[in-house]
Amino acid sequence: MNDERFRKTKLAVGLGLAGNIALACLKGIVGFTAQSSALLADAARSTSDAVRSIAIFMNIQTQAMLPEEAYSKREGKKMPVSTILLSLIMLLLGVEMGISAIKSLWAGVDHAPRLYAFAAIAVSLAVKEAIYQYTYKLGKHFHDQEIITNARGHRFDIYSSIVALIGMAAAQMGHFRGLSFLYYMDPLAALVVSVLVLRSGIKFIKDTLHINKEHILQHEDAADLIAAVQVMKGVITVDDLKAREQGHYVVVDIKISVNPRASVWEGHELSKKVKQQLMKRFHHVSDVYVHVAPYDAGFPYKHDVDTEQQDFPSVIH
Numbered sequence: 001m002n003d004e005r006f007r008k009t010k011l012a013v014g015l016g017l018a019g020n021i022a023l024a025c026l027k028g029i030v031g032f033t034a035q036s037s038a039l040l041a042d043a044a045r046s047t048s049d050a051v052r053s054i055a056i057f058m059n060i061q062t063q064a065m066l067p068e069e070a071y072s073k074r075e076g077k078k079m080p081v082s083t084i085l086l087s088l089i090m091l092l093l094g095v096e097m098g099i100s101a102i103k104s105l106w107a108g109v110d111h112a113p114r115l116y117a118f119a120a121i122a123v124s125l126a127v128k129e130a131i132y133q134y135t136y137k138l139g140k141h142f143h144d145q146e147i148i149t150n151a152r153g154h155r156f157d158i159y160s161s162i163v164a165l166i167g168m169a170a171a172q173m174g175h176f177r178g179l180s181f182l183y184y185m186d187p188l189a190a191l192v193v194s195v196l197v198l199r200s201g202i203k204f205i206k207d208t209l210h211i212n213k214e215h216i217l218q219h220e221d222a223a224d225l226i227a228a229v230q231v232m233k234g235v236i237t238v239d240d241l242k243a244r245e246q247g248h249y250v251v252v253d254i255k256i257s258v259n260p261r262a263s264v265w266e267g268h269e270l271s272k273k274v275k276q277q278l279m280k281r282f283h284h285v286s287d288v289y290v291h292v293a294p295y296d297a298g299f300p301y302k303h304d305v306d307t308e309q310q311d312f313p314s315v316i317h
Contacts, residue, residue, distance in 0.1 A: 020050035036113035090201030098194035
């Protein structure tokens, strides 16, 4: 990850983390004073999203501190303890809010949330949409699937706030129309949001397990990637290839050797063709970084290269 990409990715995750913490505090305080179970559950949802942002932030920091090879070996061995703890926090939040909502439904509800609770929901929707737009555009700019996935997590949190809004609005309508049974819509919305929190925690664990499993298969995947590049016109050897997983997608870093007489422009064009070939053939590859070097006849990986190939002034042969 280059410096600009790392800096902006870190900024996007940091904004998401700060925004979720602030919204969790706001909705938690207002939900408690306004006596809204739905708003409290939505606060728990923002807290779980903040927990997910912490995990992503820690992952980015680890990638920056360790060499890529050491990072891959580290992740491939076991799931980090911090990830396990964060996953458990997300699950506990969902379970706790679900139990609280069920208790409210069982005990009965005789009031609607205070009107100022809607202001907290409005602020939440505006902040969440702003964070989503910024993060999504950043992911598109860098063609980074991990950033895009993080942005979609913010959008999913917006849906939780909408569910809470519907429950609160229905309860408030019951207050103005004298329909007391509509008061139950507030804790019912809280129950739905708690299920969404549980779903988020389970998905977080599954994605983490998927990443660890993919590292075990990394060598087999690399062989297919190398074979696809090796047959391309202009590529003499594939000197090195590293593939690191980002969720369900793969980022490839590859070094190829070309004719020493090739121009800089030809090398650049070939690197673009290699990137296009890998991303077109392997749909799970989200980005490719190609390093082009002149072929060294003494390189041990390919002794049987056609020596006539080296006499051509161009990579097109």
